[in-house]
Amino acid sequence: MDRSKQIIRTSVIGIIANVLLAAFKTFVGILASSVAIVLDAVNNLSDALSSVITIAGTKLSLKPADNTHPFGYGRVEYFSAIIISAIVLTTGITSMVESIRKIINPVEPDYTTVTLIVIIVAIISKLVLGLYVRGKGRQLQSDALTASGSDALFDAVITLATLVSAGIMLIWNVSLDGYLGALISVVIIKAGIEMLASPINQLLGANAPTDLIHQIKKDISGMDQVQGVYDIILHSYGPNLSIGSLHVGVPDTMTAGSIHSLTRRISELMIQKYNIVMTVGVYSVATGESRQAELQKTVIQTLSRQEHVMQVHGFFYDPATGKVSVDVVADRSITDDQAFASQLKAALPDIPVSIVIDHNYSE
Numbered sequence: 073m074d075r076s077k078q079i080i081r082t083s084v085i086g087i088i089a090n091v092l093l094a095a096f097k098t099f100v101g102i103l104a105s106s107v108a109i110v111l112d113a114v115n116n117l118s119d120a121l122s123s124v125i126t127i128a129g130t131k132l133s134l135k136p137a138d139n140t141h142p143f144g145y146g147r148v149e150y151f152s153a154i155i156i157s158a159i160v161l162t163t164g165i166t167s168m169v170e171s172i173r174k175i176i177n178p179v180e181p182d183y184t185t186v187t188l189i190v191i192i193v194a195i196i197s198k199l200v201l202g203l204y205v206r207g208k209g210r211q212l213q214s215d216a217l218t219a220s221g222s223d224a225l226f227d228a229v230i231t232l233a234t235l236v237s238a239g240i241m242l243i244w245n246v247s248l249d250g251y252l253g254a255l256i257s258v259v260i261i262k263a264g265i266e267m268l269a270s271p272i273n274q275l276l277g278a279n280a281p282t283d284l285i286h287q288i289k290k291d292i293s294g295m296d297q298v299q300g301v302y303d304i305i306l307h308s309y310g311p312n313l314s315i316g317s318l319h320v321g322v323p324d325t326m327t328a329g330s331i332h333s334l335t336r337r338i339s340e341l342m343i344q345k346y347n348i349v350m351t352v353g354v355y356s357v358a359t360g361e362s363r364q365a366e367l368q369k370t371v372i373q374t375l376s377r378q379e380h381v382m383q384v385h386g387f388f389y390d391p392a393t394g395k396v397s398v399d400v401v402a403d404r405s406i407t408d409d410q411a412f413a414s415q416l417k418a419a420l421p422d423i424p425v426s427i428v429i430d431h432n433y434s435e
Contacts, residue, residue, distance in 0.1 A: 075212050075311065079130045082208045082217060086123035086224070089201045090116045093194060100190050116194075119227060122156045122220040123205075129153070129216055133310055146310015150271035153215030157271070160223050161264030164257050167230055171253030178247040191235055198228035213311055215274075219267045226260045280306040280314070285434045288318075288346070292338055297322050297330070299357045302385045302399075304434040306348065316342075317351040321385065324356045324364075355386050364389040367423065371398050374419045375427075380406050382432065397426040 097113035129152025135145040206221025208214075233256050237249035289301045300321035307315045320338070322331060335352040342350035358365035368387045375384045375398065386399035400412060406429060416425045 075214075076130050076134055078208065078212055079214050079217055080127050082205055083123040083126040083130075083220070086126075086201060086205050086220060087120045089197065090120040090123070093197050094120075096193065097190055100186060103186075119224065122159060122223050125152050125155050126214075126216040126220050129155075130214075133312075143309040143315060144313055146313050147275065147308075149214065149216060149310055150274050153219055153271040154268060156216055156219040156223065157264055157267035160219060160226065160267060161261060163223065163226060163230075164260030164264050167253055167260060168257035171250045171257055174247075174250030174253060176250075178250065188235075191231060195228050195232050195235070198224050198231070202226075202228060215267070215271045222263060222267065226256075226263070229256055230260075274308055277307065280304075280308070280434055284346070288342070288348075291341060291345070292318075292320060295334065295337065297326060297334060299323065300355070300385060302355065302383070303353070303430065306434065312347055314346070314348045316348050317353065319353040319355050319386070321355045321357045323359050325359055356388070358387070358389070364391075367396055367420070370419055371396060371416065371425065374415055375400055375412055378412055378415060381412070383430075386428070386430075393424075395424045395426065396420070397428065399428045399430040401430045401432050 094113040094116035097116065101113060129149050132148040133144075133146050137144040202221050202223075202225030204221070205224060206218055209217030209219070209221050230253070233252040234249065237247070237252050241247050241249070284306075285304055288304060292298055292301045298320050302319045302321070304318045305316055309315060320334070322334065326334075331354055335354065338352050339350050342348040358368045367389050371387055372384045375381055380402045381400055382403060383401040384398060385401075386397075388397045389395075390397075412427055413425075416427070
């Protein structure tokens with residue numbers, strides 16, 4: 073079963089569980105003539121909304137690319153995750169308001185045997201459902217599913233806190249309902265903000281996972297004739313598609329046909345293994361005992377020894393003008409090439425050198 077089908081199936085389970093729990097509460101509420109239990113059943117139906125949103129977002133994200141959206145609709149998943157995270161955040165804020173009211177005006181709880189049975193069933197059901205849905209969300213890397221599972225877990229925790237505080241009130245006549253609620257509300261609000269951050273960062277352009285970058289470098293570096301992988305840039309268009317670019321260093325003795333064959337193999341590997349549409353650029357690496365190879369060695373060694381330098385690549389020597397250019401990846405404290413120009417000028421006093429301060433977009 074593919075990822076999207078698993079997300080939809082898990083969400084359907086969430087809807088069914090909430091509907092069954094709502095039906096149980098409604099039945100018990102009518103038998104016990106309890107308006108509160110019936111209203112709580114309605115709340116369970118509203119909880120199913122998170123699962124409905126997840127399904128809708130997943131379905132929309134599967135729409136094929138068109139003229140308006142040439143990269144598809146995969147980012148819709150991020151919007152559904154934002155909506156569900158906002159629901160969780162709203163739950164936390166609402167709980168905080170109610171908790172403050174209970175601190176100011178404590179109310180002694182009035183629970184019957186029937187009410188306690190309903191509460192215990194609700195807590196167990198929500199805990200099991202929340203753990204299952206959140207676990208599947210993390211397994212499938214679905215922010216919407218993870219947020220939906222967390223929403224169910226927080227409902228269970230809030231209800232459990234109410235039950236615990238009621239027990240304390242009945243036994244010791246101490247009202248902790250508002251204080252426990254406020255503490256849990258803070259946790260929920262914090263979690264809601266963190267859940268919002270993940271999809272928002274994806275939309276803003278977050279770094280690709282470090283382990284993915286390392287694996288891509290490992291895969292490409294193992295190919296014949298590749299002498300370095302540089303400048304990896306990835307843009308996520310949903311969990312199922314990324315667009316990116318990178319450069320590889322190749323010997324200057326390779327023919328255009330051989331380079332074409334290599335870049336095609338890299339592109340095919342990226343789409344087949346990672347669902348990444350990758351554009352591959354090439355840096356020529358000087359070989360042999362040529363003047364270019366000698367300059368390349370001097371420039372790279374001189375710059376690599378400098379403080380703040382993380383990587384040196386993209387060396388190019390133009391025999392027609394006698395000019396050298398090179399890319400330097402430095403830490404974020406360096407904003408221009410003046411920090412390195414003097415060292416290169418001392419090493420190559422008669423060679424004009426252009427240093428391009430490159431950015432590390434992937435690590």
